[in-house]
Amino acid sequence: MKMTLAKNAPPAIPPHKIIETHFHLDYLKEFSTEEILSQCHQYKIEKLLTIAVSPSNLNTVNELTKRFPEVYGTQGIHPHEAMNCYAETYEVVKKNIDENSKILAIGEIGLDYYYNKSPKEDQATVFQNFLEMAIKLKKPVVVHTRDADDDTANLLKQLAPSLCPQKGVLHSFTSGIPLLECALDLGFSIGINGICTFPKGDNVRDIILRTPLERILLETDAPFLTPIPFRGKENSPIYLHSIALKVAEVKKISLEEVLLTCYKNSINVFQFPTH
Numbered sequence: 001m002k003m004t005l006a007k008n009a010p011p012a013i014p015p016h017k018i019i020e021t022h023f024h025l026d027y028l029k030e031f032s033t034e035e036i037l038s039q040c041h042q043y044k045i046e047k048l049l050t051i052a053v054s055p056s057n058l059n060t061v062n063e064l065t066k067r068f069p070e071v072y073g074t075q076g077i078h079p080h081e082a083m084n085c086y087a088e089t090y091e092v093v094k095k096n097i098d099e100n101s102k103i104l105a106i107g108e109i110g111l112d113y114y115y116n117k118s119p120k121e122d123q124a125t126v127f128q129n130f131l132e133m134a135i136k137l138k139k140p141v142v143v144h145t146r147d148a149d150d151d152t153a154n155l156l157k158q159l160a161p162s163l164c165p166q167k168g169v170l171h172s173f174t175s176g177i178p179l180l181e182c183a184l185d186l187g188f189s190i191g192i193n194g195i196c197t198f199p200k201g202d203n204v205r206d207i208i209l210r211t212p213l214e215r216i217l218l219e220t221d222a223p224f225l226t227p228i229p230f231r232g233k234e235n236s237p238i239y240l241h242s243i244a245l246k247v248a249e250v251k252k253i254s255l256e257e258v259l260l261t262c263y264k265n266s267i268n269v270f271q272f273p274t275h
Helices: 033-042 058-067 079-084 087-099 120-137 149-162 177-186 202-210 237-251 255-270
Strands: 018-023 045-050 071-075 103-112 141-146 168-170 189-192 216-218
Touching (some): 018 237, 018 255, 033 237, 045 058, 058 071, 058 087, 079 103, 087 103, 087 120, 120 141, 120 149, 141 149, 149 177, 177 189, 189 202, 202 237, 216 237, 216 255, 237 255
Parallel strands (some): 018 045, 045 071, 141 168, 189 216
């Protein structure tokens, strides 16, 4: 199965509803929030999980979930922002989770040694603190990891057994096979986004092959990582279909099987309401 969309063609409307499991609604600038969500409805994006990353957007994400019925959210601090995470930050996260049933997970949290925008010690402390909070609050986690495979694996091995049964997801996974196997063994799902369509995305296509379909979640990480054939445009959840097509192509299965299974996976991992 080959993707045949021309570069300037509009996205195809998928044959099954989709859940966007990782994007940044407050970062999208090309259209208004209302326009974005209207487009998502047209392209069968039924529910969307917008991700908190910094002290400055914790409440923004929380409020978006209250304004729009299809929007759900997370609370957490990205490793880039670890040095800006203080006691009051954890208090805000816990308060928003306690008071808002549409906050479904803690994240994105983790380690990023590629940019090292925060000291490694701060990253590790914040990651561990949020894993421990997730255990107490019985929430899945959204994990960001880049060039930090060993330290990520060590912390997950230590704390993941006490997380809720669905564990969570290692999103935008581009790490090595040992960390992939560790994550799968611990019960985590793997987030696949537009990188799988890139010419230099062979490693991610290998990850797709090695990951059971029942453990794959579809995500865009919009506005970042726009998939082919839409490179050059701001990313959007409406491009999820292109990612699903590539997963189907790599696994040599039908698009319908990918969409149906990944939809169920998303419900299971994040416990989206189904009514």
